[in-house]
Amino acid sequence: MTTGPAPVRQLDDSAVAELAQAAERILADCGTSATSPALLRRVADAAAHLGQAVRDHCRPVDTDHGLYVLRGLPVDDVEVGATPESWAKAGDSGALWDLVLLLLASAMGNPIAWEGQQEGRFVHNIVPAPGHERKQTGASSNVLLSPHTEDAFHPGRAHLLLLGCMRNHDHIATTAASVRRVRLAEADVATLCEAELPILPDDAYTQARDVSGSQPAVPTLWRGEHGLTLRFDPAYTPLERAGAAYRAAYARLEAELERVSMAVSLDPGEVLVLDNDLVVHGRVPFRARYDGTDRWLKRASVRVPGRRTRPVAENREDGYGQTVIEAHAV
Numbered sequence: 001m002t003t004g005p006a007p008v009r010q011l012d013d014s015a016v017a018e019l020a021q022a023a024e025r026i027l028a029d030c031g032t033s034a035t036s037p038a039l040l041r042r043v044a045d046a047a048a049h050l051g052q053a054v055r056d057h058c059r060p061v062d063t064d065h066g067l068y069v070l071r072g073l074p075v076d077d078v079e080v081g082a083t084p085e086s087w088a089k090a091g092d093s094g095a096l097w098d099l100v101l102l103l104l105a106s107a108m109g110n111p112i113a114w115e116g117q118q119e120g121r122f123v124h125n126i127v128p129a130p131g132h133e134r135k136q137t138g139a140s141s142n143v144l145l146s147p148h149t150e151d152a153f154h155p156g157r158a159h160l161l162l163l164g165c166m167r168n169h170d171h172i173a174t175t176a177a178s179v180r181r182v183r184l185a186e187a188d189v190a191t192l193c194e195a196e197l198p199i200l201p202d203d204a205y206t207q208a209r210d211v212s213g214s215q216p217a218v219p220t221l222w223r224g225e226h227g228l229t230l231r232f233d234p235a236y237t238p239l240e241r242a243g244a245a246y247r248a249a250y251a252r253l254e255a256e257l258e259r260v261s262m263a264v265s266l267d268p269g270e271v272l273v274l275d276n277d278l279v280v281h282g283r284v285p286f287r288a289r290y291d292g293t294d295r296w297l298k299r300a301s302v303r304v305p306g307r308r309t310r311p312v313a314e315n316r317e318d319g320y321g322q323t324v325i326e327a328h329a330v
């Protein structure tokens, strides 16, 4: 694990005021951050009018880290209210920040939601939930959330992931490792570029867990025009079905990702932006408090129209019947 600092982009006061005012106006008019066509129209319109400074901060990642931290949003520990007991009980908790995140996401591309996850909301609440302590999902706590590509099982998965911090008293780190920083033998890269194994839907998708249909094999690595990208989720990859050579190359990739992994402990108001084609992310284990002061992140997922960082064969995958909803018409 490396400990160097993540690249930071600092929002200045006027950029913060612009985002906060736009979010406040939408929330005042819509009365909720729950998704509706009217709310999404308002977000698209406000995002289109954001000034150059905000847009500049929302430009693509521009280092091999494959991520950056947006800093400067003023989340107040009292005003934001108690950490919800679970995503299902979050409702409009921190609704203003749902809208700020949606505005940022819309400045970066097209936010997406999943019919089968967190009631189709575009901004998810990531909080520890009783009974989920040992799961491989955002609601866990006691276990290491192993490094993964978000929604790796699906061809419509996000290009970018935004994790906005509402509260993190215990400085619990998100981990992030970029494929652009690993050192692998050419032969291993070639092996991992073969489509050998499927990636199955994760436990956050209750309806997609019936995996009796086709399970397309997908490559772990891919050589794009700008360098290597990856699609990696060992917790949901049936590695036992692969040959020994593939398993050995996969293990070496896993070890390299561990070597270059960074720990990013977010403070309230910071937004970690991860390129989901370059970086796998996870989380260190922690003990949940379950008293309203737990760690609380908000997560938005973004597709970047026209991006060509993935094999075209992905277009033939059916995504295990899970439907992606795009916020804005393209």
Ligand SMILES: O=C(O)CCC(=O)C(=O)O
Pocket: 126, 137, 138, 145, 150, 163, 173, 174, 175, 281, 282, 283, 297, 299
């Ligand atoms: O809790 C975190 O830091 C990351 C959780 C995660 O994997 C996610 O929200 O997608």
Ligand SMILES: [Fe+2]
Pocket: 148, 149, 150, 281
């Ligand atoms: Fe994740």
